[in-house]
Amino acid sequence: MNYRKKAILMVMALFCLNIAMLAQAVSLKMNNVSVKEAMTQLKNKSGYSFVYKVGDLDTKKIVSVKAKQLNEAIDQILYGQDVVYEVKGKNIVVQKGQRQNTSKDTKKRKITGVVNDANGEPIIGATIKEKGTANGTASDLDAKFSLEVSPGAVLEISYIGYQTQEVKVGDRTSLSVTLAENQQILDEVVVVGYGTTSRKNLTTSIATVKTEKISKAATSNISGMLLGRAAGLQATVSSPQPGGGINISIRGGGTPIYVVDGVVMPSGSFEVGTGSTSLPSSVNRAGLAGLNPNDIESIEILKDASAAIYGIGAADGVILVTTKKGKEGKPTIVYEGSYSIQKHYPYLEVLSGPELMNMVNVFSKENYLYDKGQYPYGNTAYDDKWTPIFTPTQIANAPTTDWLDKVLKTGAVTNHNLTISGGSEKFKYYLGVNYYKEDATVHNSDMERYSLRTNITSQLTNFLKLTTIVNLNQNNYTNSTVGGDVGNLGDQGAGALFGAIFYPSYLPIYDAEGKYNVFSRTPNPVSMHDINDKSEQSGYYMNFSLDVDIIKNMLSAKVLYGLNKENTSRDSYIPSDVYYALQRKSRGNLGYGKRQQSTLEGTLTFQHKFGELLDMNLMAGMGRYLDSGDGSDISYENANDHIQGSSVGMADGPFYPTSYKYKNEKRSQFVRGNFDLLGRYVVSASLRRDGTDKFFPSKKYALFPSVSLAWKMNEESFIKNISWINMLKLRASYGETGSDNLGTTLYGIVTTTREDVQFNNNSVTYIPYILSGANYEDVTWQKTVMKNIGLDFSVLRDRIWGSVDVFRNDVTHLLGTAPTELLGMHGTRPINGGHYKRTGVDVSLNSLNLQTHDFKWTSQITLSHYNAVWIERMPNYDYQKYQKRKNEPMNAFYYYKTTGIINVDKSNMPESQRSLGPAACMPGYPIVEDKNGDGIIDVNDSYMDNTLPKLYFGFGNTFTWKNFDLDIFMYGQLGVKKWNDAYGNSIDVGGLSRGVDAHNVGIYSYNIWNTQTNTNGRFPGIAISKSVALPENLGFDYTRENASYIRVRNITLGYNLGPKELSVFKGYIRGIRVFVDFQNPLTFTKYKGYDPEINTSSSNLTGGQYPQMRVYSIGAKLTF
Incomplete structure (x- = not known):
């Protein structure tokens, strides 16, 4: 036995x-x-x-x-x-x-087997599926399985946390399958400055955004793909117009730099003009407009010391963009197209013609009573001499013009992409072509883009590789007249949307003579459709890199040259019959500009592994960077409307020409070393030396060091055997970066005056010279010190993984300006000074929630919080009485809290209100809270809010079931207050009291306090429009509102057909995907303004900003 x-x-x-x-x-x-x-x-x-x-x-x-x-x-x-x-x-x-697949062997047969892990432990619930079919089963409690399969079958065996394995059955009737643990998360390649690394060896805080799951149907630029997608990245829409701007900030800093395939690119849009009487719209568009989102492979966000390797400008973080490349294999042709319908979000509901007339009458009488000192605004009785502005007959017969309906419409987007890629071991290619057209929801607002991108990699010899990237683009825009107060002209500088809100609804579009109706306060919104304002942007980008393997797998060199060149032009014309900016004459502007950036870098990399002791990677490099540009424009007046800008010289004038030109140079040297000790401890250090021609020789160069550490705790013996911990890594980093963002030169420049001076009967001519600035030799770099501690983890067989980071960034030696001496030649001078800190927490969490035979559900959560506090203000800062000298939030907002409205008999008015003066004690005036109870309203009673949100977040879920996939992504901000601009437009009692010059208002005007119809109103009455200066000129709180929101950004549903379903096409069509996408379908908020996200802090956006849009898309993707 x-x-x-x-x-x-x-x-x-x-x-x-x-x-x-x-x-x-x-x-x-x-x-x-x-x-x-x-x-x-x-x-x-x-x-x-x-x-x-x-x-x-x-x-x-x-x-x-x-x-x-x-x-x-x-x-x-x-x-x-x-x-x-x-x-x-x-x-x-x-x-x-015997051949495995013969015509005689057509019957299914039974296959049995067992599934274990690398340690021989049984895997219960593993999915065993016959590839290309729905035929499948799962391993039982003993890890065994049994399945009837077809001849020549290939089995796919998968389980959460393990690599999927394919096994050809052949003649076997039983199988023993060993699944290896999935190291995909740990081995994921992460792009860093001047190289790549695996996520398991990452020592710094870098967030990665994979773009393949992000809907690009109605996305015109890269910024639109970043909303809520990465922890520590704050992205909010500033204008939904075609190609519209998105405010991007990393950990509360300024605008980060963009590095596309290793080359630093301009982050801002290149426009001509910033708004004037001849340019009726300050365009707010996103940068990198020539880069097609469909060509982007991945995006990395460098948030801490990882950015220091880029030196100048990296103080606010770095966004690395990697574009798609060709892969080895036969040619793959992919067409993806979509068509979208745009619907604007509900805008402010304004009063009808009769409603406005009644409202004007009410506040015209209120104003009469107040000015005459009649009851309740004085002790005199009403004299019954007030005359209504509009009679009952006029009100009864008043028409209503829906001005918003005349300005807003349904928009449409067409997006076509075609890519061809493939190659061999020695030659790989990628070609992408894009056509994008957006006819948006505001009249005279559209965009059209043509782009072409190639990426070719050639292995010239065994040691020489050449990569060539070329991008060509042409963007055409029609600029809408949105916004308000363009050119600081008050209401008369309003755009069409602002005008559509303010223009009296009882006025028709045209007068009795068929001409545009005229109103004293704002332009006729429909007349502004006749404004012709177009921009064109074209450019090309070239990137050539040569990689040399000097000693294979040990020593290599790389030379990179990048060139980005952009041209822009703008042709704007306002016809003479458009009553715009208090003028009745034609105006126009022709402008152009060009800019060019070039990068030349060389790097040398040494890497070697010394057994199990040390894995080392060393890199050294140097670079030269040029930035130049020039442009000019001419504004003109009194041109023939039939000729417009085609012949500016035929205009009667006057003419206002301007021009500019600049050139900057930067040179850098940098080194970095990465050391992996014993497979457990990783050290990375870098040093960059940057020089710029903006500073004087003694300050021209600066050093920017960084060091970061990582401890792979899961490799330690006391954790290694804990089965549910797959990865646990502790990180710490320190880095310094700088900025030379002066906006001006530090060198005094001598220039000539416009006119010469002649003496001795014009026989002697002198050309006067003037000094345009002094020399400022002591001004130096702005410095940012970044500190970060982070934890990366992956648990439960990689079902849950993520990272947590805590950071502090200190910004010192801020570059700014200060007044010069009273007798100085110039008003201001550049200085260094000040110190502020940004602190916060980033959290990124991913999970594989459920996976079965046909179903998979994954989630992603990003959370960010930060605060910015002054440690020391700039020199000569004019402190207000209510401000702290230290530890004050940089985004502080001060105000007085109100507790109600003074009623008719003043019975609810506290004694402290009298300290504000008689005008503040009138019925209808806000009651100001006496915060400290001393009986006096002064600056000590003011409140402060931090305008920064307490939390930024993104939350995504992806579901796949058989051939279907569903992706739902939302983002938002919590714990933030904003001024409600809709209230501001609706409760302008001063405007309503102007009689026939009164502009229209929103429906919130029914909540204005008045003695005739609403003595319980929420908002102040006519008394607020009279001159009452609160202490230190601070405002009230009643127009500030909770602006927290949750916005569903995308809901995308797709259906996919693979080679099995498409076998009838014999391989000519390898994949078909059809999808529908809903962009911004839902927003959850208590905010009653136009939109809680769109930035309205700028005066040229207040009350007339571009409306947020819902976008409904349908599309298809075909792979050949």
Whole structure:
């Protein structure tokens, strides 16, 4: 009996040994090679040799192999051959055998097996599926399975936290499958400055945004893909216009720099004009407009010391953009197209014609009573002499013009993308072509883009590789007249949307003579459709890099040259019959500009692994960066409306020409070293030396060091055996960056005056020179010190993974200006000074919530919080009485809190109100809270709010079921207050009291306090429009509102067809995807203004900003 047991054990041991040999890990990837070449490569990789009789095997047959285990590699090399094999020692013995897939063998057969992990532990609930079919099962409590499969079947075995394995059944009836743990998260390649690294060796805080799941149907620029997608990245829409701007900030800093395929690119849009009487719109568009979002592979956000390697300008973080490249394989052609319908969010509801007339009458009488001192605004009785502005007959017969309906409309977006990619081992290519057209929701507002991008990689020799990237683009815009107070002209500088809110609704579009109706306060919104304002932007970008393998896998060099050139022009014309900016004459503007940036860098990289002790990577480089540009424009007046800007010289004038020109140069040297000690401790350090021509020689250069550490705790013995911890890494970093953003030169410039001076009867001529500025030799770099502590983790077999970071950034030696001496030639001078800090927390969390045979659900959460506090103000800062000298939030807002409205008999007015003066004690005036109870309203009673949100967040969920996929993504801000601009437009009692010059208001005007119809109103009455200066000129709180919001950014539903479903096309069509996408379908907020997200802090946006849009898209993607 003992002998029998030993024999059984010996047989089982041999069987397991054979299985173990077949399951040996081996990484082999080849495309379109002969069987003989594949055998040679397998031998080189694993040491296993093929033994076979000549004639039994077709060694010239072409195969492709992608395997991670020995048995997979053998099966794929011998696939389709009439042979069987057996592994004996280091030999793979191949013999003539029965073909696996014969026409006679068509019946399904039963396959049994067991699924274990690398330690031999059973895996319960693993999914076993016949590839290309819905036929599948799951392993039972003993990790065993049984499945009926077709001849020649390939099984896919998968389980959460393990790598999916494909096994060809062949002639076998039983299988023993060993699944390896999934290291995808740890081995994920992360792009860093001047290189890449694996996520497991990352020592700094870098967030990655993968773009493949982000809907690009109605997305015109890269910024639109970043909303809520990364922890520590604050992205909010500033204008939804075509190509509209999105405010991007990393950890509360300023505008980060963008690095596209290794080259720093301009982050801002290149426009002509900033708004004047001749340019009726201050355009607010996003940067990188020539880069098609569909060409982007991934985006990395460098948030801490990782940015220091870029030196100048990296103080506010770095966004690395990697574009798509060709991959080895046969040509792949992909077409993706979509069509979208845009619907604007509900705008402010304004009063109808009769409603406005009644409201004007009410407040005209209120104003009469107040000015005459009649009851309740004085002790005199009403004299009954007030005359209504509008009679009952006029009100009854008044028309209503829906001005917003005349300005807003339904928009549409068309987006077409075509890509061709592929290549061989030595030559890879990618070509992307895009056409994007957006006819938006505001009249005279559209965008059209044509772009082409190529990325070609050529392995010129065994040691020389050339990469060439070229991007061409042409963008055409029609600029809408949105916003208010363009050119600081008050209401008369209003755009069409502002005018549509303010223009009296009882006025028709045209007067009795068929001309545009005229109103004293704002332009006729419909007349502004006749304004012709167009911009064109074109450019090209070239990136050439040469990689040299000096010593293979040890020493390499790279030379990179990048050139970005952009041209922009704008042609704006306002016809003479458009009553705009208090003028009745035609105005126009023609402008152009060009800018160019070039980058030349060289790097040398050394890498070597010293056994298990040390893995080292050293890099040194230097670069030269040029930035130049010039432009000019001319504004003109009194041109013929039929000629417009086609011949400016024919205008009567006057003419106002301007021009500019600039050129800057920067030079840098940088080094970095990465050291992985014992596979557990990672150290990274860098040093960059930057020089700029903006500073004087003694301050021209600056050093920016950084150091970061990582401790891979999961590799320690006290954690390594904890099965539910897959990765646990503690990080710390310190880095310094700087800024030379002066906006001016520090050198005094001598220029000539416009006119010369002549003496002695014009025989002697002098050309006067003036000094345009002094020399400021002591001004130096602005400095930012970044500190970060972080924790990366992955648990429960990589079902949950993420990171937590705590940071502090100190900004010192701020660059700014200060007044000069009273007798100085110039009003201001550049200075250094001040110190503020930004502190906060970033959290990123990912989870694989559920995975079954046909269903998968994953989630992503990003959370960010930061605050910015002054440590020391700039020199000569004029402190207000209510401000703190230290530890005051940089985004502080001061105000007085109100507790109600003074009623008619003043019975609710506290004694402290009298300290504000008689005008503040009138009925209808706000009651100001006496915060400290001293009986006096002064600055000590003011309140302060931090206008920064307490939390930024993003939350995404992706569901896949069979061929369907559903992606839902939302983002938002919590704990923030904003001024409600809709209230501001609705409760202008001063405007309503102007009689026939009164502008229209919103429906919130029904909440204004008045003695005739509403003595319980929420908002102040006519008394607020009279001159009452609160202490230190602070405002009230009644127009500030909770602006927290949750916005559903995208809901995307797709259906996918793969090669199995498309077999009828015989490989000509390899994939079809159809999808619908809903952008901004829902917003949850208590804010009653136009939109809680759109930035309205700028005066030229208040009350007339571009409306937020809902976008409904349908599209398809075809892969050939």
